[in-house]
Amino acid sequence: MDTSDAGTMAGARLLARLSLLCGLAAVAILLAFTGSGGPLILVIGLAGLVAAAAGVWWALAHRGVVRGAGALLAVGAPAAVLVFYARTGLWVVALASLLLGGAALTCGRVALRRARPQRGMAAIACPAPVRPVVIMNPMSGGGKVGRFGLVEKAQRSGARVVLLDTAVSTDVAALARRAVAEGADLLGVAGGDGTQALVAAVAAAHDIPFMVVSAGTRNHFAMDLGLDRADPARCLDALTDGEELTVDLGTVAGRPFVNTVSFGAYAQIVQSPEYRAAKAGTALNALPDLLLGNQGERLDVQVDGTRLESQQALLVSNNPYAAVDPLAPGRRLRLDGGTLGVLGIRVDGAVQAAELAVRGGRATGLHVLTAHQVTVHAAAETIPVAVDGEALNLPTPVTCSINPGVLRVRVPRSRPGAPPANPPLNWRHLIALAVSRSRSTAGSGDRTGEAAGE
Numbered sequence: 455m456d457t458s459d460a461g462t463m464a465g466a467r468l469l470a471r472l473s474l475l476c477g478l479a480a481v482a483i484l485l486a487f488t489g490s491g492g493p494l495i496l497v498i499g500l501a502g503l504v505a506a507a508a509g510v511w512w513a514l515a516h517r518g519v520v521r522g523a524g525a526l527l528a529v530g531a532p533a534a535v536l537v538f539y540a541r542t543g544l545w546v547v548a549l550a551s552l553l554l555g556g557a558a559l560t561c562g563r564v565a566l567r568r569a570r571p572q573r574g575m576a577a578i579a580c581p582a583p584v585r586p587v588v589i590m591n592p593m594s595g596g597g598k599v600g601r602f603g604l605v606e607k608a609q610r611s612g613a614r615v616v617l618l619d620t621a622v623s624t625d626v627a628a629l630a631r632r633a634v635a636e637g638a639d640l641l642g643v644a645g646g647d648g649t650q651a652l653v654a655a656v657a658a659a660h661d662i663p664f665m666v667v668s669a670g671t672r673n674h675f676a677m678d679l680g681l682d683r684a685d686p687a688r689c690l691d692a693l694t695d696g697e698e699l700t701v702d703l704g705t706v707a708g709r710p711f712v713n714t715v716s717f718g719a720y721a722q723i724v725q726s727p728e729y730r731a732a733k734a735g736t737a738l739n740a741l742p743d744l745l746l747g748n749q750g751e752r753l754d755v756q757v758d759g760t761r762l763e764s765q766q767a768l769l770v771s772n773n774p775y776a777a778v779d780p781l782a783p784g785r786r787l788r789l790d791g792g793t794l795g796v797l798g799i800r801v802d803g804a805v806q807a808a809e810l811a812v813r814g815g816r817a818t819g820l821h822v823l824t825a826h827q828v829t830v831h832a833a834a835e836t837i838p839v840a841v842d843g844e845a846l847n848l849p850t851p852v853t854c855s856i857n858p859g860v861l862r863v864r865v866p867r868s869r870p871g872a873p874p875a876n877p878p879l880n881w882r883h884l885i886a887l888a889v890s891r892s893r894s895t896a897g898s899g900d901r902t903g904e905a906a907g908e
């Protein structure tokens with residue numbers, strides 16, 4: 455272990471101890487105030503969380519009076535808990551315990567991340583392209599191509615630019631194939647992730663590098679590649695001063711995807727013509743029928759050797775997401791792991807919604823897996839599917855698979871890099887890290903990082 459590794463491990467160990475100390479202090483404060491209702495804080499807080507989650511379920515899955523009552527409960531339960539803490543004078547203990555608990559979680563996750571630094575995707579040096587072609591969508595991201603002067607910068611860097619005509623529906627894959635036939639030795643896209651995927655598949659098929667310019671609205675693929683999302687012009691530096699990553703590409707029903715394929719409630723809602731104009735209203739209107747099974751297709755899913763029955767929503771991703779949060783999946787640690795991430799949800803009622811709120815990723819209604827192939831069966835002949843955010847209808851059964859290492863992506867040598875993602879908190883690993891002893895003798899090794907990260 456060199457000096458900097460030893461320093462990192464020492465820092466991680468210190469943070470792990472701090473985390474345990476904060477956690478113990480959070481519990482000790484509650485116990486110390488037993489006489490004046492310490493444990494009551496926990497019981498009331500938990501009851502408030504369960505009631506709020508049940509309220510959210512009723513508000514989403516019903517209409518009319520039940521929806522109104524659910525919304526009232528979702529807002530009223532946490533408010534009632536706060537009023538109870540304030541009136542009984544327990545708020546100081548509750549707040550102190552909450553802050554210490556929060557500090558324990560944060561320190562613990564950072565400690566585990568530091569103890570097991572993520573190895574970034576390996577980049578290799580490659581000669582610059584001679585005849586690069588960049589397809590640009592002037593409408594993407596509300597006009598980023600024009601705003602950031604991308605056409606001019608790409609041309610100055612030696613690329614031929616093909617501007618997409620958005621007045622008609624253009625076959626971008628055909629455009630890309632034509633560019634290759636005319637001699638392109640790199641294909642780039644300044645546009646949304648759906649367009650990125652279509653052109654990436656052409657680049658992969660011809661084994662030429664692909665270049666991502668973060669000119670879309672969300673740019674999830676660019677983010678996980680570690681590119682600059684705030685300034686898409688910086689992505690074009692790859693043309694003159696770049697290196698290559700080799701990543702995986704997903705396929706759904708023979709169509710490529712770079713990020714996610716979504717089935718069920720979300721896919722059904724984004725199909726709705728009213729969705730773009732009024733997202734929240736459309737979702738609220740559709741959810742009761744989708745969640746209670748009156749309208750949404752029940753999805754039976756084969757995830758390699760595992761069967762998931764009657765899922766309401768399913769998210770399949772090109773490599774798994776770091777955090778298990780269906781509403782904010784965050785980011786993928788790497789794009790070259792060769793597996794699909796799978797997140798299936800089935801919540802049938804208020805009790806399961808409450809369980810999800812309390813147990814999070816360990817709830818029985820949530821399935822988190824990785825796989826090489828996912829097949830979605832449904833009774834209907836076609837089902838709505840959102841592929842990289844684009845609404846489609848695909849014939850059943852729908853099969854997703856992954857093509858490991860087929861895509862060469864040329865990225866700038868100087869790039870922000872992907873932000874670090876904290877791993878889920880595992881107390882066993884944290885305790886092992888906290889009680890480990892430093893062994894600075896060269897060659898003795900330090901297994902704590904491996905033990906902590908497993």
Ligand SMILES: Nc1ncnc2c1ncn2[C@@H]1O[C@H](COP(=O)(O)OP(=O)(O)OP(=O)(O)O)[C@@H](O)[C@H]1O
Pocket residue numbers: 591593594595596618619620621622623624625626645646647648649669670671672673843
């Ligand atoms: N192949 C295409 N032909 C014609 N118009 C297209 C094509 N692809 C996208 N568009 C249009 O261009 C606009 C921008 O789409 P695009 O997906 O590139 O960017 P975005 O929506 O800003 O980004 P994101 O996909 O991250 O939300 C949309 O109005 C879309 O209809």
